[in-house]
Amino acid sequence: MSHGHFATIAARAGIAQDPAHEAVTPPLYLTTTYRLKALGQAGPYDYSRSNNPTRDVLAEALAALEGGAKAIVTNTGMSACLLALQLLTPADTLVIPHDCYGGSYRLFTNLAERKQSFKLVIVNFQQADWAEQIRAARPAMIWLETPSNPLLQITDISAVCHLAKALGAKVVVDNTFLSPVLQQPLALGADLVVHSTTKYINGHSDVVAGALICADQATGDELKWWANCLGITGAAFDAYMTLRGLRTLAPRMQQHQINAECIVAFLQQQPLVSKVYYPGLEDHPGHAIAKAQQQGFGAMLSFDLAVEPGLLQHFLDALHCFTLAQSLGGIESLICHPGSMTHASMSAEAQKTAGIGPTLLRLSVGIEAIEDLLADLAQGFSALARASQATASDDKAADSSAVGDNTALSQSCRLSPALNALW
Known part of the structure; x- marks a missing residue:
């Protein structure tokens, strides 16, 4: 996809790219599996949990909009959050904001407390000593939500990313409230961006889905492997509907x-x-x-x-x-x-x-x-x-x-x- 203004990227996602029949609007591929030409000769698609042409068109558009190397489309916004957490080990520390979305808060606290998936530190990024709190935590990952839900508090993404780089931590930004049209966290130094595409990206309250966009290809490849492994990739029809919403x-x-x-x-x-x-x-x-x-x-x-x-x-x-x-x-x-x-x-x-x-x-x-x-x-x-x-x-x-x-x-x-x- 050629890069241009956000409105153009969104409106032309998948347009006039059909290799089979030159359809202007990209077709919906509902198939679950794909024919192999011969033993050991698999094409780019073999099973739709792993790869699907319709889902790939949406992923490419979201990566272009956020300025990322790779996007993974998931079946919910929460599964996109869960996918990002696969980069952590039980020895790692995750820092989250004190006022994040309730569903995210529930996921983080229960994975930390009941599953010991990672260590958790909750930080109020509105306090003057937020940087000192993060340095003391020595996190492997910092989770940001800006504007926050529901009080619309703002966190300085660039400042957090600058500190994170010095600590060797990855920064994940939930960009659901603004969409890539109004904020591009990767350009500000973030490593990953999470979306509940259920919200503004789809825009019509008829699809539940999510997306995770990675700044670098290697992280994207690793997380795509996990998405397939966990079975949390998005459905083709949901991707098709989300593409329709994305265009406006x-x-x-x-x-x-x-x-x-x-x-x-x-x-x-x-x-x-x-x-x-x-x-x-x-x-x-x-x-x-x-x-x-x-x-x-x-x-x-x-x-x-x-x-x-x-x-x-x-x-x-x-x-x-x-x-x-x-x-x-x-x-x-x-x-x-x-x-x-x-x-x-x-x-x-x-x-x-x-x-x-x-x-x-x-x-x-x-x-x-x-x-x-x-x-x-x-x-x-x-x-x-x-x-x-x-x-x-x-x-x-x-x-x-x-x-x-x-x-x-x-x-x-x-x-x-x-x-x-x-x-």
């Missing part, structure tokens, strides 16, 4: 961001919002770093409501354009309560340490008409204001005790068959 990644991200900026401005004017978390705000602690290492501020944002937790449902019930659901990065707008949803696998103490409070809400801003999104939120705040006024006296305490904090909400979700798999 650049214009989608542009519209996502336009809408997000309008919503941030709206939220700042709401008296029932106590804080907005968005790196595009000039008073955000990581604004300068984000501006330097990103090509945009993305379309993920969070905010704290200045009400009792028991009133959250009044706000959520009034929304129609924002759907209460897990995930992010689709063309549709979603709202999430991290404490009881995406980060419920973290203990109450870990949530508190990460800054995840009981009234924190996270928005994945879609590409709907901004007028409709703002009207929807205005409707939610009107309902919340009415509920807040109605419970300003004795009912306020009753509502608060009935719903409780994130711990009570998490327990409620754990008992739901539909959400039980999250834990």
